[in-house]
Amino acid sequence: MATRKIGIGIIGMGWMGTVHSRAYRAIPDRFPACDIVPELIICADEQEARAEKARKRFGFAECTTDWRQVLSHPEVDVVNIATPNHLHLEQATAAVAAGKHVLCEKPVGRNPEETAAIAHAAEKAGVITWVGFNYRWPPAVQRTLELIQDGTLGQLTHYRGWFLVGYASDPYSVLSWRLQEDLAGMGALGDLMSHAADMAMMLVGPITRVIGQRETFIKERPVATPGQGDHYTTNKDGPTAPVTNEDYVSALVRFQNGVHGTLETCRVIQGPQSEIGFSIHGTKGSIRWDFERMNEFELYLAKDEPERGYRRVMTGPQHPLHAHFSPGAGIGLGYDDLKAIEAFHFMQSVARGEQGEPGFEQVLAVAEVQSAIKRSWASESWEHIKPID
Ligand SMILES: NC(=O)c1ccc[n+]([C@@H]2O[C@H](COP(=O)([O-])OP(=O)(O)OC[C@H]3O[C@@H](n4cnc5c(N)ncnc54)[C@H](O)[C@@H]3O)[C@@H](O)[C@H]2O)c1
Known part of the structure; x- marks a missing residue:
């Protein structure tokens, strides 16, 4: 070649x-x-x-x-x-x-x-x-997808997904562009729920209806200095201004295949630092994973578990793409490695002239879920997913 x-x-x-x-x-x-x-x-x-x-x-x-x-x-x-x-x-x-x-x-x-x-x-x-x-690309997440697709978990019944981060948990965290509606648009619904909803739909399939809630817990913050710092920067002095988008969003979701689910996102939580994760349950077993322990997952297969306990699996070269980064199990990948995998898939897509995933079609599906969650804030009832005008 x-x-x-x-x-x-x-x-x-x-x-x-x-x-x-x-x-x-x-x-x-x-x-x-x-x-x-x-x-x-x-x-x-x-x-x-x-x-x-x-x-x-x-x-x-x-x-x-x-x-x-x-x-x-x-x-x-x-x-x-x-x-x-x-x-x-x-x-x-x-x-x-x-x-x-x-x-x-x-x-x-x-x-x-x-x-x-x-x-x-x-x-x-x-x-x-x-x-x-x-977050699609950790070997543990790709292995989870395989175990769903090959039927190892049986018929899926319910899904819990979340993205809980502490980057704005300090009330003195500055009012970066992320916390301003005119610059960021949506708050947690855009920044965090986009990842959580994409993960849920990649693993389980399309979402058909939702009902959500939101909250802005910290309503005023110190003004940021343009070109300086990042969204972890804090400042105890100087003027403050209002936060204009939401800190917290959660939703009940129904998938097209009948699976029940919940999604929860928060940017001001105390404790979790960067915890995107899921817990997936099927008729034959369950898997749970979160990014703070990216290089392992917990697997429960009913047929193998007389003690009825989860097994901890370290990801290794037998799992998707791990061997490109390290030859051994337990020698894990980091965040930047996920971006290298992302760039690799994108470059292959460009070189072959074939659209791969996730492209704009997948983010449009996420946008339709976000749109329905927003509508449910106003209607306080279940909203169906529909195309955006
Ligand atoms: N996929 C992920 O895990 C992930 C993580 C963080 C951020 N993001 C997304 O990445 C994007 C950027 O976030 P970030 O954290 O890197 O932000 P950032 O504030 O660190 O960087 C943004 C940069 O854009 C520059 N900029 C602003 N206006 C510009 C203009 N007119 N022309 C050229 N440059 C300009 C700024 O000077 C700054 O250097 C956002 O959309 C965010 O949601 C994704």
């Missing part, structure tokens, strides 16, 4: 922009057999110092403060959008109109309508799309 070079342009060189840069660089090392070489062509950040620092750090050929230069660059095949959510609609629709393949970070739009507009624009342009639903 001839080596395929794919030109990469990244917009937004904050946390995700740097993680994505590292992920593209990891592909020839972690997945040498695929013969794909992503080339870091140009990176953009409105903060010149960040753009320049990223250029030097990751070896981009160029950098800019004008994101439109990424789209017009002739050597860029793929535009990777890692800016705050309020910029995604304009940047993603312009990128697909320029004929570029696009990876956009979740939740893609600020609200379900923006996500739908972006998805429809990309479909019309006929480009390959991808979404940063990286």
Whole structure:
């Protein structure tokens, strides 16, 4: 197979922009057999110092403060959008109109309508799309999917999913863009529920109806300084301003295949730090997993368990893609490795010209769930999933 070079342009060189840069660089090392070489062509950040620092750090050929230069660059095949959510609609629709393949970070739009507009624009342009639903990729999660699909767990009966994080649990955590409706759009519903709903639908199937609730527990926070810090930054001095989106969202869900479920997300919880997880129950067994212990899962198979206890399984080279990172069980992957797997699948999709998952079709399904949860806040009753206008 001839080596395929794919030109990469990244917009937004904050946390995700740097993680994505590292992920593209990891592909020839972690997945040498695929013969794909992503080339870091140009990176953009409105903060010149960040753009320049990223250029030097990751070896981009160029950098800019004008994101439109990424789209017009002739050597860029793929535009990777890692800016705050309020910029995604304009940047993603312009990128697909320029004929570029696009990876956009979740939740893609600020609200379900923006996500739908972006998805429809990309479909019309006929480009390959991808979404940063990286929690699909731990070997334990992929093994769970296999055990569901091959019938090991039997007929699924119920599912519990959650994403509980403490990044804003300190009341002095600054009012970053994530906590402002005009910049982020949805709060926990966008930031965290997007991952939790995608995980649930990947493992169990489409959701057909929901009823949800929400709360903003910390209503006022210190104002952030633009271009400084991240969403873990705290400040005890200075002016404060209101939080304008929700800290907490939970929902009862029904899946198309009859499975009952609950989803819960919170960004101000005390205790869990970055706990996305699930507990899945079927007629023959159960599995539970969470990201804070990413490299293991707990399996209960009724036929094998006279003591009626869960078995702890360490992930190892026998599990999907683990061997690309380490030859032994218990020598685990980290968050950035999930981004390398994500970049690998996306690059393969681009190289083959075949849309893979998760693309914008999957984030549109998530947006339809978010839209129904929002409607249920107002109606206080079950809402059916339906297409977004
Ligand atoms: N998949 C995941 O696990 C995950 C994790 C964190 C964030 N995200 C998503 O990634 C995106 C970015 O989040 P982040 O944590 O990296 O944010 P961040 O604040 O760390 O970085 C955003 C960067 O965009 C830059 N920027 C702002 N306006 C710009 C413009 N007009 N042109 C170019 N650059 C501009 C900022 O200067 C900053 O460097 C969000 O959509 C977020 O929801 C996904």
